Amino acid sequence: MAREVNERRIALDILTEMGKSDSYQKSAVKLALNKYDFLEAKQKAFIKYLAEGTIERQITLDYVIGQFSKTPIKKMAKPILYILRMGTFQILYMDSVPDSAAVNEAVKLTAKIHFVGLKGFVNGVLRNISRNKDEIAWPDPGKSKESKIQFLSVRFAEPLWLSKMFLENYGFKKTEEIFRFFLKPRPVTVRFSCRFSNEQLREILLKMKRANNGTIVMKPSPLLHYAMNLYHTDNITYLPGFDEGAFMVQDVSSMLVTEVAGLKKGDTVIDVCAAPGGKSLHAADVLKDTGKVISRDISENKCIIIRENVMRMGLNNVVVEDYDAEKHDPSLENKADVLYCDLPCSGLGIIGRKPDIKMNTDLNSIMNLQTMQRKILSSVWNYVKPGGTLIYSTCTMTKQENQENYKWILENLPFEAVSIEDRLPNQMKTIDTVGAGYIQLIPGEFDTDGFFIAKFRRKENS
Numbered sequence: 001m002a003r004e005v006n007e008r009r010i011a012l013d014i015l016t017e018m019g020k021s022d023s024y025q026k027s028a029v030k031l032a033l034n035k036y037d038f039l040e041a042k043q044k045a046f047i048k049y050l051a052e053g054t055i056e057r058q059i060t061l062d063y064v065i066g067q068f069s070k071t072p073i074k075k076m077a078k079p080i081l082y083i084l085r086m087g088t089f090q091i092l093y094m095d096s097v098p099d100s101a102a103v104n105e106a107v108k109l110t111a112k113i114h115f116v117g118l119k120g121f122v123n124g125v126l127r128n129i130s131r132n133k134d135e136i137a138w139p140d141p142g143k144s145k146e147s148k149i150q151f152l153s154v155r156f157a158e159p160l161w162l163s164k165m166f167l168e169n170y171g172f173k174k175t176e177e178i179f180r181f182f183l184k185p186r187p188v189t190v191r192f193s194c195r196f197s198n199e200q201l202r203e204i205l206l207k208m209k210r211a212n213n214g215t216i217v218m219k220p221s222p223l224l225h226y227a228m229n230l231y232h233t234d235n236i237t238y239l240p241g242f243d244e245g246a247f248m249v250q251d252v253s254s255m256l257v258t259e260v261a262g263l264k265k266g267d268t269v270i271d272v273c274a275a276p277g278g279k280s281l282h283a284a285d286v287l288k289d290t291g292k293v294i295s296r297d298i299s300e301n302k303c304i305i306i307r308e309n310v311m312r313m314g315l316n317n318v319v320v321e322d323y324d325a326e327k328h329d330p331s332l333e334n335k336a337d338v339l340y341c342d343l344p345c346s347g348l349g350i351i352g353r354k355p356d357i358k359m360n361t362d363l364n365s366i367m368n369l370q371t372m373q374r375k376i377l378s379s380v381w382n383y384v385k386p387g388g389t390l391i392y393s394t395c396t397m398t399k400q401e402n403q404e405n406y407k408w409i410l411e412n413l414p415f416e417a418v419s420i421e422d423r424l425p426n427q428m429k430t431i432d433t434v435g436a437g438y439i440q441l442i443p444g445e446f447d448t449d450g451f452f453i454a455k456f457r458r459k460e461n462s
Helices: 007-018 027-035 041-056 058-068 078-093 099-112 116-135 145-156 160-183 198-214 252-261 278-287 300-313 363-383 403-412 432-436
Strands: 188-192 217-220 227-231 247-249 268-271 292-297 318-322 336-342 384-394 415-417 438-441 451-458
Touching: 007 027, 007 041, 007 078, 007 099, 027 041, 041 058, 041 078, 058 078, 058 116, 058 145, 078 099, 078 116, 099 116, 145 160, 198 217, 247 278, 252 278, 252 336, 252 384, 252 438, 252 451, 268 278, 278 292, 278 300, 278 318, 278 336, 292 300, 300 318, 336 363, 363 384, 363 403, 384 403, 403 415, 403 438, 403 451, 432 438
Parallel strands: 268 292, 268 336, 292 318, 336 384
Antiparallel strands: 188 227, 188 247, 217 227, 384 451, 415 451, 438 451
């Protein structure tokens, strides 16, 4: 007998779990979907879209609810606020859900969680939003900086401080483009292993096309020949080729780290902050069972994930170690031909994939991250052999974590910048800074995440 579930109740449980902490955890969505893995793909997609969309659009949803509720949001019971957010999200952003269904299901859910006395309140607010959704008084960008910040924040559900930072760094038009990209549904991007022959990969691709009842759409990346964008996927671990290690989930921007590094067979690569291991495994794949990749992370749980990926991908030249990058390891001095410093960062370049990031970050934490990044760089720089390569990268877009750290490395460590023009896809070679040895990818500009990559060579006499 099939188990009956209420998708909206599961989404509410996810929001409740996420709301228990001051720090939003996207893992709550993954844990819930794993728990309900017996559901059909369509049901899981509905739960994921509703839960993540409600979190992603929270600022906008609260703005709208505030216009139609006499009770201030701060005075609402958390479960009722979550139900109102979910209902408003369905009304404004889910065309597949009739407004009447969004309202009625919200009222039923209110009763199920024992708030029967508030059914009329939930019904009234959501029906009012439904009737007047084309008349919502959105902020006007106007001419002042303050009005533009308010407009960007409300329309694209970004915090005021982030809207202000992006407006100052990129201007109004470019910030609008970036924020629109963050809200755009993104494919799952995978990197195919070069251990597989073209014939083997063709066979895997044919099987993938037939997976999920033939609903998967596959589009090759225009930037890297071994990257593929997958649309309408369910659980990626069920796809043909996953268990065999034919591919790993990784954005093209992340793949560019190994492209820029320019690895040679026999190289020793040290990755000091490696989890979940995408760059380490990419390096090991390119080395084709030669050389050695030392893949480290501070957390044993993260190292377990890296080891699982190493085993699945069938790589024999990777050593995974639990180690704190802030602590210098004398045994690694002068051992690395290439050192990967893809350091913990604010993650502002990947908000489109992890919308909870914008709820977890602020200006103070960015400055603290810069301090930690420089501490790690000071600890690990001499793992690089004289003449060897240091790759510094982040998945963010702040000058403090990127351009300022680039200058800091040149001014405080014995390294010189190396042009990366010859290591980039043709579409990126015209970016002004590639000759100076770094690139700041803007989200959406090449249909990739926001990312920063800089390449340095250790001076021979250092």
